Amino acid sequence: MxxxxxxxxxxxxxxxxxxxxxxxxxxxxxxxxxxxxxxxxxxxxxxxxxxxxxxxxxxxxxxxxxxxxxxxxxLGTLEKPHALQLAWIAEQVPQCGYCQSGMLMAAAALLEKTPRPTDADIDEAMTNICRCGTYQRVRLAIKRAAGTTRKTKA
Structure with missing residues (x-):
């Protein structure tokens, strides 16, 4: 097929x-x-x-x-990473990293549908499980990629 x-x-x-x-x-x-x-x-x-x-x-x-x-x-390349990938790095989201590809794909779908998501939008869309518990960092990274948060980290 x-x-x-x-x-x-x-x-x-x-x-x-x-x-x-x-x-x-x-x-x-x-x-x-x-x-x-x-x-x-x-x-x-x-x-x-x-x-x-x-x-x-x-x-x-x-x-x-x-x-x-x-x-x-x-989603992105080494030469041209996706905004979410850059935000993931800036907010230090990954720990073990296992769930990250699924998290990034769910976040990309969210931002395509809702370019400026609220906390409620993120909570509704991001139902992926992270054993490391980086949910707050995921939220910050999504907001960073959406341009809705101050960029305080390099």
């Missing part, structure tokens, strides 16, 4: 019921998207499908055929 991943047409010879997460990781070797729980609870596997944050561990690949899929690999 043909998939549109990170603005490229990609062929994957997989069963239509295979979860998108495993197509990305095991078939296409795109390992930035992480496995966490397998039941869409933690958000480590979050990618964007047509701009929406989606938990890829429970989405059959057939459900995303013909849709635009974006993974963490296409």
């Amino acid at each position: 043909e998939l549109q991943i990170n603005d490229q047409a990609v062929q994957a010879d997989v069963d239509a019921g295979m979860p998108l997460l495993w197509v990305l990781r095991d078939v296409l070797n795109m390992t930035g998207t992480k496995f966490g729980c397998g039941v869409a609870a933690c958000g480590a596997c979050t990618v964007r499908v047509d701009g929406q944050a989606v938990r890829s561990c429970v989405v059959p690949v057939s459900a995303v055929q013909g849709k635009r899929i974006q993974t963490i690999e296409a």
